[in-house]
Amino acid sequence: MFDVAGMMILAAVAALFFFAAKRASRIRNRALRGLALGPSIFLSSIAVVLIICGVIGFRILNSTGSHPVDANLKVAATPERVARGEQISAICGECHSAKLGGPLVGRNFFEGGGPPVGTLYAPNLTPAGEITGWTDGELIRAIREGVHQSGRALIIMPSNSFHNMSDDDVQSIVAYLRSRPPAGTRSPAAKLNVVGALFIGLGMAETSVQPAITDPVIAPPREANAAYGRYLLSIGHCTDCHGEDLRGRAPDGPGPPAAPNMIAIASAWDADGFVKTFRTGTDPGGHKLIGEMPWQSVARFASDNDLRAIHAYLKSLKP
Secondary structure, three states, X not given: OOOHHHHHHHHHHHHHHHHHHHHHOOOOOHHHHHHHHHHHHHHXXXXXXXXHHHHHHHHHHHOOOOOOOOOOOOOOOOXXXXXXXXXXXXXXXXXXXXXXXXXXXXEEOOOXXXXXXXXXXXXXXXXXXXXXXXXXXXXXXXXXXXXXXXXXXXXXXXXXXXXXXXXXXXXXXXXXXHHOOOOOOOOOOOEXXXXXXXXXXXXXXXXXXXXXXXXXXXXXXXXXXXXXXXXHHHHOOOHHXXXXXXXXXXXXXXXXOOEOOHHHHHHHOOHHHHHHHHHHOEOOOOOXXXXXXXXXXXXXXXXXXXXXXXXXXXXXXXX
């Protein structure tokens, strides 16, 4: 992807201010020359820096790194694996579905408004979408490494969390997606403009690309203990909202919503209350979960045993 028009506008602005600086340098009056030359040089320099950052941003967006894919991998769609994939893929519905529990037909991330960075869609993950032409290995790579079939970077895909997903679980998601009937239409391709490229080039936003996975990834046994709870929290991308240390995150501009301290919450609730909260949407104190907490998706993603494991892990951390 490349925004030719946007980059040409930046180049034109830079040329305009450079021309203004050149004209200002010919003013004989020293005071007036300094008054006109300084801002012109400053603004032309800013425009040049933005051009460079835009080029860097588009280079990052279009670069194809060294992410090998197993072209011969074919996921066995057993009933157990499909059922497991349906459970785990509940977290995919937050982005890829228009309604809770609905088909993963994709949606426009900026529908109804958003930053003017171009078009960006969560793609249709049913056989009606583009992944029907992807191999199982390419789909697994996209989930855990944030890389498109073409090798370019994906954007907003939470591969930083899914990078920890076990081989069995990610293959279960693939088996589930392959088992779904076609629904909806193919999503438009992502196309960021120069503003989006500047966010990337200036380091204000990141792509979803993660290091290549070359070794087997094995999850802890599915038991209601801290080890399995830690694994579930990692693939559930809870840290996006609750902070890297799960001790809460304050609002800091665009991005995931702020969320409270999960460790303090787990310390105040017992395991039964923790489970009931995600089953009913009401906490042990009788308060309904409000705001942007996707408790219904968590309820679909996690069994009672899973929720007890998550609670056990949170209780193992220092309040």
